[in-house]
Amino acid sequence: MLFGRRHSIPNKLRLSKVTGGIQIPSRKELSLRSRIMPTPLPAQLIIPLQQVGADSAIPVVAVGDTVRKYALLAGSESDAVVPVFAPASGTVIALHQQHITVAANRQASIECLVLQTDTGGDESLALSGHDYRQLSPEDLCSLLASAGIIDTETASKDTQSLATLLTEARKTNVELLVINGIESDPYMSSEAAIAREYAEAVIQGAAILQVATGATRCAIAISANQQESRAALQSALSGSSIELIAAPDQYPAHDLGLVIGGLTRSTPATVNHGVNQGVLGLAMHTALAASERISNGKPCTSRITTITGMATQTPKNFCVPLGTPVKHLLALCGARDIAATTVVSQSALNGYAMQSLDEPIAQWHAGFIASAEDELANPQEPEPCIQCGHCITVCPRPLQPNQLLALTIKRDWQQLQQSGLADCIECGACAYVCPSHLPLLQTFRAGREELQLRQHGMQRSNYWQQRFNAHQTREAQEKTQQLEAQRLRKEQANAKAEPGFSRQQARSEIADAVARVKARRLASDKAATGTGKSGHSGEEQ
Amino acid sequence: MMPTLLPSEHIALHLLLWPSLLMAMAWLVATLLRSSAQQRASANSTTILVEQINALLPQTQCGKCGHPGCLPYAKAIAAGEPINHCPPGGPQTINALAQLLADLPQPLDPAHGSHEEERVAVIREDECIGCTKCIKACPVDAILGAGKVMHTVIASECTGCDLCVEPCPVDCIDMVVVSNNSATWPLPEAEPHPRLLQEIC
Numbered sequence: 001m002l003f004g005r006r007h008s009i010p011n012k013l014r015l016s017k018v019t020g021g022i023q024i025p026s027r028k029e030l031s032l033r034s035r036i037m038p039t040p041l042p043a044q045l046i047i048p049l050q051q052v053g054a055d056s057a058i059p060v061v062a063v064g065d066t067v068r069k070y071a072l073l074a075g076s077e078s079d080a081v082v083p084v085f086a087p088a089s090g091t092v093i094a095l096h097q098q099h100i101t102v103a104a105n106r107q108a109s110i111e112c113l114v115l116q117t118d119t120g121g122d123e124s125l126a127l128s129g130h131d132y133r134q135l136s137p138e139d140l141c142s143l144l145a146s147a148g149i150i151d152t153e154t155a156s157k158d159t160q161s162l163a164t165l166l167t168e169a170r171k172t173n174v175e176l177l178v179i180n181g182i183e184s185d186p187y188m189s190s191e192a193a194i195a196r197e198y199a200e201a202v203i204q205g206a207a208i209l210q211v212a213t214g215a216t217r218c219a220i221a222i223s224a225n226q227q228e229s230r231a232a233l234q235s236a237l238s239g240s241s242i243e244l245i246a247a248p249d250q251y252p253a254h255d256l257g258l259v260i261g262g263l264t265r266s267t268p269a270t271v272n273h274g275v276n277q278g279v280l281g282l283a284m285h286t287a288l289a290a291s292e293r294i295s296n297g298k299p300c301t302s303r304i305t306t307i308t309g310m311a312t313q314t315p316k317n318f319c320v321p322l323g324t325p326v327k328h329l330l331a332l333c334g335a336r337d338i339a340a341t342t343v344v345s346q347s348a349l350n351g352y353a354m355q356s357l358d359e360p361i362a363q364w365h366a367g368f369i370a371s372a373e374d375e376l377a378n379p380q381e382p383e384p385c386i387q388c389g390h391c392i393t394v395c396p397r398p399l400q401p402n403q404l405l406a407l408t409i410k411r412d413w414q415q416l417q418q419s420g421l422a423d424c425i426e427c428g429a430c431a432y433v434c435p436s437h438l439p440l441l442q443t444f445r446a447g448r449e450e451l452q453l454r455q456h457g458m459q460r461s462n463y464w465q466q467r468f469n470a471h472q473t474r475e476a477q478e479k480t481q482q483l484e485a486q487r488l489r490k491e492q493a494n495a496k497a498e499p500g501f502s503r504q505q506a507r508s509e510i511a512d513a514v515a516r517v518k519a520r521r522l523a524s525d526k527a528a529t530g531t532g533k534s535g536h537s538g539e540e541q
Numbered sequence: 542m543m544p545t546l547l548p549s550e551h552i553a554l555h556l557l558l559w560p561s562l563l564m565a566m567a568w569l570v571a572t573l574l575r576s577s578a579q580q581r582a583s584a585n586s587t588t589i590l591v592e593q594i595n596a597l598l599p600q601t602q603c604g605k606c607g608h609p610g611c612l613p614y615a616k617a618i619a620a621g622e623p624i625n626h627c628p629p630g631g632p633q634t635i636n637a638l639a640q641l642l643a644d645l646p647q648p649l650d651p652a653h654g655s656h657e658e659e660r661v662a663v664i665r666e667d668e669c670i671g672c673t674k675c676i677k678a679c680p681v682d683a684i685l686g687a688g689k690v691m692h693t694v695i696a697s698e699c700t701g702c703d704l705c706v707e708p709c710p711v712d713c714i715d716m717v718v719v720s721n722n723s724a725t726w727p728l729p730e731a732e733p734h735p736r737l738l739q740e741i742c
Contacts, residue, residue: 461600464700467681468602468610474682 008264009176009278013219013245015262020396021250022429024349026225028189031308031367034316036193039332041088041122045115045323046360047073048084051150052102052159055080056111065092069124070299073113082161083148087301087321089124090117100359101345101352112360115323127297132208140212140294141166147293149300150363151286153180153256153273159364160273162286168274169213175278177215178263179206179287181222181229182247182254185347188367190304191284193317195222195229198288199236201295205287206242208294213280219243220284221259251349252427256281258396267398285363306367307333310375311341320361326368327357335370344369348376350428350441383436391430391440397423401430401440408447413454421447591619597637599630602680603702605654610680618642625649629701631656660716661699662706666691668713675705675714 050056057074058081061067067086075083094114099107132140145163152159169177179202181191195202202220210218220237222229224246233244245263247253260279261267274280289300301322308315313334320329330338343354346366354368369376391401399420407416424444431441494503546554595615606626608614618624624638625647632649639646649656664675664684671689683699686692694705694714706714 458596461598464600464602464681465595465611467683467698468600471680471682472610 009217010263010265013176013243013263015221015245015247015253015259017248017250018253018258018262018396020394020429021252022394022432023249024186024251024432027186027308028183028192028226030310031187031189031306031315031317032192032196032228034314036197036304036317036319037332039318039320039324039329041117041321042324042328043117044093044325045087045090045117045321046098046325046358047087047113047115047323048098048100048360048362049074049111049113050108051082051161051362052364054082054150054161057081057084059095059111059113061092061113063092063095066090067092067115069122070127070301071125079145079163079167080161082150082163083146083299084113085148085299085301086115087323088115088117089122090115092116100362101355102364103352107355129295129297132204132211132294135211135294137170137211137214140208141170144208144212144290144293147289147299149286149289149293151273151282152364152366153254153281153283162282162290165274165280165282166212169215169280172275173278174213174215174275174280175217176263176280177206177210177213177218178245178259178279178281179209179218179220179284180254180256180259180281181220181284182259183223183226183366184247184249184251184253185349185366186251187308187348187369188306188346189308190306190317190367192223192226192229193306194284194288194304195220195226196232199229199232201291202284202287203233203236203240203242204295205289205291207240208290209282209287210242212290215280217241217243219245219263220287221245221247223247223249223253225249251429252396252425255396255425255427257425300363303361303363303365305329305361305365307370308367309335309341309344309370310372311335311337311370322362323360325358325360326354329361330357330368330370333370338370341370341372342376344371344376347428349432350426380437382438385436385438388435390433390435394429394433396427396429397425399424401444404447405438405440405443408443411450413451416447416451421451424448587619591615593641594618594638597630597634597641598627599634599700601629601700601702603629603700603704604680605629607653623647623650626653628654628656659719660701660703661696661719662694662701662703663696663715663717664691664693665713665715666693668711670711672710674708674710678704678708680704 049059055076055078058076059074061071061073066089067073068089069086071086073084073086073092075081092113093116096112096114097109098112100110100112102108102110130143135143145161145166147162149162150159151162151165181195181202183189183191206218206220209215218241220233220242222233222244224230230244230246237244247259252258256273257276259281260276263279264277266277285303288304292298293300302319303322304317305320306315306317307329312330313336315333318329318332326343327338330343335341338357343357344351345354345368346352348369351369385402385405387402389402392399395401397420404416404419404421404424407419408421421444426441426445426448428441431439434440591612592615595612598611598615600611602610604610605628606614606617608617614622614627618638624642624644625635627634628649632646635649636646638644662683669686669691671686671691673686673688673692675692676684676686680702681698681700683695684692684705685695701716701719703716706716
């Protein structure tokens with residue numbers, strides 16, 4: 001293989017199994033039995049004004065204002081801010097800080113807007129769409145950037161605003177745009193449902209995003225075992241240049257790093273959200289939202305979320321207005337005894353249990369599992385590691401989880417950096433297979449955060465050191481300049497005097513003169529007292 | 542009185558004397574070279590140690606340790622000063638230093654202050670008289686202003702050293718705790734399970 005072609009994208013796109021990974025029996029069929037259901041509006045919507053990975057938006061409405069559906073609620077001129085739109089018509093009843101779980105083990109106090117929804121009809125703004133073929137890439141980008149869309153990786157590890165991603169994609173020449181519809185989690189089915197029911201819109205969204213990013217090729221990746229979704233996409237794709245890639249039935253096939261590694265046939269590297277090796281990966285939700293924005297003019301105010309688990313009677317996918325409390329959806333699915341059930345957010349393997357069911361649904365929520373007793377493994381007392389090596393076998397990255405665990409517990413940060421804790425994708429496969437029930441995933445999460453924090457602290461202290469050094473250099477310079485100026489002043493004063501003038505000589509001459517005068521006075525005093533022979537003593541001198 | 546030497550004795554003397562003289566000189570040169578190399582090496586290793594220590598210090602340049610900046614304190618530690626004189630670094634820095642120097646972690650010396658939450662200086666701008674005293678005191682040039690006009694602190698540059706508080710003649714500088722919100726989310730405790738600590742490590 002030529003070195004120059006190492007990272008280029010092959011003509012035939014395919015995804016084969018990655019080393020490691022696990023097979024888990026699918027429970028997607030629970031929620032895929034019924035079609036995507038629109039959600040009856042709850043009485044109140046709680047809308048966070050800040051999205052994960054973006055700055056806080058500034059509200060443009062005040063408490064007491066009535067708003068129509070799709071009206072702008074908060075925004076800013078800044079690119080780092082994702083604007084927020086009204087998911088329904090209603091009255092703003094509060095603006096306050098609220099604790100919201102934004103990731104596993106992570107809560108943040110975020111400014112939220114509470115919207116009392118109208119009991120009557122849902123009154124929306126009149127919106128008009130465009131034909132994307134008649135718009136320039138720049139127009140498409142600005143329309144998409146102002147739609148409040150957040151791109152979320154399937155496992156919700158990483159989120160970023162579409163505006164930032166588009167800017168980045170247009171700066172670097174993107175070769176391939178991948179719409180990542182792979183869902184390897186055993187429960188979550190929102191991407192599969194979207195592909196099955198909105199195949200046309202997804203493909204249109206993909207085409208729009210291809211034009212907007214300027215990618216030469218575009219492909220949609222979907223799990224191979226989702227027959228219905230694949231068939232729907234396949235039939236909708238006829239005559240299009242967009243390719244369809246089937247991903248192997250394996251956990252964690254959804255990870256963007258693994259997908260890009262597989263497509264470019266290179267070793268899977270740690271992938272940050274954005275363009276990597278000429279490939280930009282975006283979620284299927286993003287494609288759907290982009291299509292809605294361009295074709296119908298609608299900003300992003302809803303998402304498709306899975307509500308599933310054995311504790312619900314009718315698990316299904318919902319088209320949820322953002323800000324709907326989780327418990328509202330659980331009630332719609334006929335969940336019994338909500339207070340006693342554990343509700344797991346995001347994924348059965350690397351998700352987290354919800355602390356409060358009053359929390360609103362945001363764009364990063366893939367789904368919720370209301371688990372019956374014994375459905376998901378209960379936390380068990382960890383046993384000592386028996387060095388069986390299962391975790392190493394299943395790790396999709398070339399890492400040794402058992403080693404990393406020991407190092408994280410010892411808090412050997414330097415060694416952890418070298419052993420590649422930063423490369424961990426937090427898929428949780430190691431914790432799933434561990435016979436000793438060691439809390440691998442949880443420990444790695446905490447460890448990775450600590451590593452990041454340390455790196456941040458290091459950068460900051462380096463910066464301060466630079467500033468301090470600069471300050472000292474400047475002070476030293478100022479001091480030498482002062483001394484130099486003083487010396488110059490002295491020299492100038494000397495130069496002004498007559499040539500051959502010396503201060504010392506002048507001083508001695510003055511002293512001599514004073515002495516002469518004193519002596520003369522002394523002599524005249526003596527003469528006055530009448531000792532005689534004075535006369536010429538003055539002349540002699 | 543020197544006895545006259547026979548030609549054979551002369552030769553023997555030369556054969557013995559010159560090699561031994563040469564060897565002695567070679568030894569002398571080698572020793573000198575070695576000692577200077579050792580000196581240089583030890584100087585080198587001290588610089589490296591100072592750099593390593595300096596990298597662990599928080600670089601707030603607050604001078605609470607009694608030295609004018611973090612680098613001078615790093616030098617002092619390399620020369621044997623106790624490692625527990627840095628209040629902004631707190632236990633974390635002390636532990637890291639102890640690990641580096643194979644020393645025992647000690648509690649922070651209260652004579653130098655106590656470890657507190659991260660703070661930044663904020664000037665109450667209405668009260669500022671524009672005396673530039675705080676600007677002169679700031680070790681990292683984080684205060685913006687000029688004579689007889691209002692000053693302000695650039696929060697992102699401030700190390701929270703509070704060196705500007707004392708010189709202010711009108712007491713208009715507050716040290717405000719940095720709110721740990723949204724941008725920097727609080728870190729979950731990586732508290733290991735007690736059993737793991739006992740049996741793995």
